[in-house]
Amino acid sequence: MTISVPLTRMKAGERRELILRAATGVFGTSGYVGATTADVARAAGVSQPYVVRMFGTKEQLFLEVINRALELLLAGFQSALDDTSSDVALEKRMGLAYVNQLKEHGVLLSLMHAFVLGREPVIGRAARAGFMKVYRFLREDAGFDAAQVQNFLASGMLINTMIGLDMAEDYDGDPDVRELMECAFPEKVEMVRELARKRTEG
DSSP states (O other): OOOSSOGGGSOHHHHHHHHHHHHHHHHHHHHHHHOOHHHHHHHHTSOHHHHHHHHOSHHHHHHHHHHHHHHHHHHHHHHHHHOTTOSSOHHHHHHHHHHHGGGSTTHHHHHHHHHTOTTSHHHHHHHHHHHHHHHHIIIIISOOOHHHHHHHHHHHHHHHHHHHTTGGGGTTTOHHHHHHHHHHOTTTHHHHHHHHHHHHHO
16 A cells, blocks of 8 residues: 555544555455554555554454444445435345445455454454444344344355455356356456456556
8 A cells, every 4th residue: 555645744533544444454364363563554654663553452453443344334334225216125235335345455354354253352252242233233224134134144254255265266267156256246246356356466
């Protein structure tokens, strides 16, 4: 990530967002265990001591990344819910909003990394709370019944798994991969493939 504005001229909130965005990509790629604050600093174009000074520990930085990812996800769901003029069914609009989170690399994968750390005392508690926040939004705000939520979340976990596996790499060479991706991303498969290409080239 390159900074177009000198860091010293950026407001504190902009500097914070810059680092959180970089950290989202780093944690999404390497996971909590594999990532370091030095990796995040390099991605953001700042010094490692600056990252530590702003966020403290790697754990605290990861918690901030999880919170930000959840806010982005729920904001996308809310926009889909508010789009009452659309002819598209609500469940499909919500699904498209979920897939659109892939436009910022690491948002969905950082959440997936958090969800597998359930036994971590601090991260696990935050991940469970975040997961249930999504569940309650779908049940109470979107009005899905329990079975709809189960199916929706299951589809989301499948999407996360395919993204984590870089399944787009095999789209052209394996007809079964192509079939699975076109089923999971019926309107967005080309977007998913293009994002994967950009990450590979970048």
